[in-house]
Amino acid sequence: MAHLLGGEKLRLEFPTRVIFDGVTVGLNEGDRVGVVGKNGDGKSTLLRLLAGRIEPDGGRVTRRRGVDIGMLDQSDTVDQTLTVAQAVVGGIDEHVWAGDAQARDVIGGLLGDVPWDAVVGTLSGGQRRRVGLAALLVADHDVIFLDEPTNHLDVEGIAWLAGHLRKRWAQNSGGLIVVTHDRWFLDEVCNYTWEVHDQIIEPFEGGYAAYILQRVERDRMSAASEAKRQNLMRKELAWLRRGAPARTAKPKFRIDAANELIENEPPPRDTVELKQMATSRLGKDVVDILDASVVYDGRTILKDIEWRIAPGERTGVLGVNGAGKSTLLGLVTGTVRPTSGKVKRGTTVRIASLTQELAELKDVQHERVSTIIGRQRSSYVAGGKELTPGQLLERLGFTSAQLATPIKDLSGGQKRRLQLLLILLDEPNVLILDEPTNDLDTDMLAAIEDLLDSWPGTLLVVSHDRYLIERVTDQQYAVMDGHFRHLPRGVEQYLELRRGVTDASADAARKPAASGAAAASGGSSTPGKPALGGADKRNAEKELSSLDRRLKKYQGEIAAAHEKLAVHDQSDYAGLGAITGELQKLESTVADLEVRWLEVSELLEG
Structure with missing residues (x-):
């Protein structure tokens, strides 16, 4: 595959510390x-280096001649x-951009609720961010850099963006580098992961799930001091393997490796024990x-809501912005009174909201972390173990030096973690x-x-x-059209329902004349991925099964070759060379089979 851009032996130093030292990507x-990577380790700085917005102190950034790079920074x-139209499509006539399928897709996916003629300065911060993202995606770039693109997008918008980036370029063309904490998005879009840490960049194959597997395998070989982080990653991997089926779309030998790694790992939560503890605390x-309804200024926000919240219940609430989620939570906390119907609360209920x-933190921002923690309880029970506030702080990533730091000087992520800790130490039994x-x-x-896995409340x-x-809830509900709807199939069902609503709206607005070409196409297969017929599909499934078996066989032979290499006489250079040559052939064969596995998988998914 042709090289697009890269950095060679990059070094970047700020007045107080070194960000990168000898990095090549x-x-x-x-x-x-x-x-x-951790906040502050240089993820956003890496994008700016590669995009040419800042210059390295050492090394160089190279780009293939003619490569067009587009970037959306957090500060952009x-x-x-400008009006929204001017910001997104410039001075191009409507009949020109409206004839561009990519432009229509981007504008419909990101700006459906943004007035086209509105002045950008009158929009909310989230809407302005989406206008900037739309302006970037409408243009035709060879390489795109995105820094936290899912901020200000709802679940539906994030799913749209993932789909757009998957089909934006043809296979084996274009390039994308994205910084995001959205782990579902990483799995959906990325085929490589770069971990930024300790002034280096460590590459991994695959998205977030594959990265976690490789990272756990790496950590298992580390020193004993890494045991704590290893256990956390093993638990995370256990969740990944028990999660949605889509996350297991990888060669079977990799799945077997993950299963072997976590076969003795307990479920993330002991649901029965947590519910027993919650009942004892809550009743x-x-x-x-x-039957609660809420009406504001003649507009019905919620209608005939019935929700009986149980002890130990773990519920996720979905809905577009403005659907009424905050109003629903207001009914739970008591800050919103129903227009009709009623809300009953248990006498022992103590609700806290993050x-x-x-x-x-507003009234204590000039005080030190240690001072605030010292006012709280002396211990907290998590996972059956009694922890001090200091131990909890360590579990949430604080160092001993940060205990003396004034709260106002903490980063946004540190403030967020301290906020959660203060709430938990106050021992609520319902947490929002x-x-x-x-x-x-x-x-x-x-x-x-x-930490939430061991929290015994609602x-x-x-x-x-x-x-x-x-990850942290056991059931999901959606606020849609003023109603509260259970989602037995979770987030995927919600997206299907939302697509149905969107399609219905589009059908109502569309002219009656249907495109003969569209009708003849017979469906909505992804461009460039024709759906397989019956016989072709069966043949592809057989080939995929055969590839799985062959990959597993060759992985066994590679492991045996490594063992042979380890026990062979190290002074027998000829023998060592022969084993090494055999090992390289096996690894080359596996690489070719993995490429074919991915090709067949994509055909079946199409």
């Missing part, structure tokens, strides 16, 4: 790279004096919302999380999820982070 045609803003009654505003993933990297999200989560919703 490359992006080839067809690469879709997700960048992960759109000229607020049988938590919150019952009975909001987006960090309200708990409202978009809790803001400002957190993937490692910290995993740590918080691990958990209600509102989030656009699909991975988090599926």
Whole structure:
């Protein structure tokens, strides 16, 4: 595959520390790279280096001649004096851009609720961000860099963006580098993962699930001091393997390796034990919302809602912006009164909310972390173990040095974690999380999820982070058209329902005359991926099964060759060379088979 761009022996130093030292990376045609790592380790800086927005202190960035790079940085803003139309398509006539399928797809996917003639300066921050993303995606770039593109997108918008990026370029063409904490998005879009840590960039094949598997295997070989992080990653991997079937779309030998690794790993949560503990703390009654409706200024927000929240219930709430999710949570907390119907709360219920505003920290921002923690309880029980507040802080990624730091000087992610800790130390028995993933990297999200696994109360989560919703809750509901609807099949069912609503709206607005060509196409197969017929599909399935068997066989032979190499006389250079040559042939064969496995898989998915 042709090289697009890269960095060679990059070094970048800020006044207080070194960000990168001797880093070499490359992006080839067809690469879709997700960048992960702790906040502050240099993920966004890497994008700016490769895009040419900043220059390295050492090394060089190379780009193939003629490569067009488009980038959306977190700090990028759109000229607020322009209209939405001017910002997205410039001065191009409507009949020109409306004839471009890609432009129509982007505008429909991102700006459906944004007035086309509105001035950008009058829009909300989230809408302005989407206008900037749309302007980037409408253009025809060879390489796209995206820094946290899923911020300000709901579940439906994130699913659209993933689909758009998957089909934007033909196979083995174009390039993408994306920094995001959305782990579902990483799995859907990326075929490589770069982990930024300790002034280096470590590459992994595959999306987030494959990255976790490889990282766990790496950590298993590390020193004993890494045992704590290894156990957390093993638990994360256990969740990945028990998650949605789509995450297991990888060669069978990799699945077998994951199964072997986690065969003795318990489920992320002991649901029965947690519900017993929650009942003992809460009693049988938590919150019952009975036939409740809420009307504002003559507009019905919620209609005839019935929701009986149980002790230990873990529920995720989905819905588009403005659907009424916050109003529903207001009924639970008591900040909203129903226009009709009633809300009953148990006498022992103590509700706490992790909001987006960090309200708990406003009055204490000039105090040190240690001072605030010292006012709280002396211990907290998590997972059957008693922990001190300091141990909890360590579990959430704080160092001992940060205990003396004033709260106002903490990063956004550190403030978010401290906010959660203060809430947990107050021992509520009903916890509401409202978009809790803001400002957190993937490692910290995993740590918080691990902490929530042992929290024995009722958990209600509102989030656009699909991975988090599926990870920490046991059931999902949607607020749609004022009603509260159970989703037995989870987030995927919600997206199907939303697509139905969108398609119905489009059909109503569309002119009656149907395109004969569209009708003749007979469906909505992905462009460039013709659906397989009966015989072809069976043949492809047989070939895929055969590839699985052959890959497993060759993996066994590779393992045997490594063992032979380890025990062979190290002074017998000729013998060592022969074994090494045999090993290289086996690895080359496996690489070819993996490529073919992916090709056949894509045919079947099409």
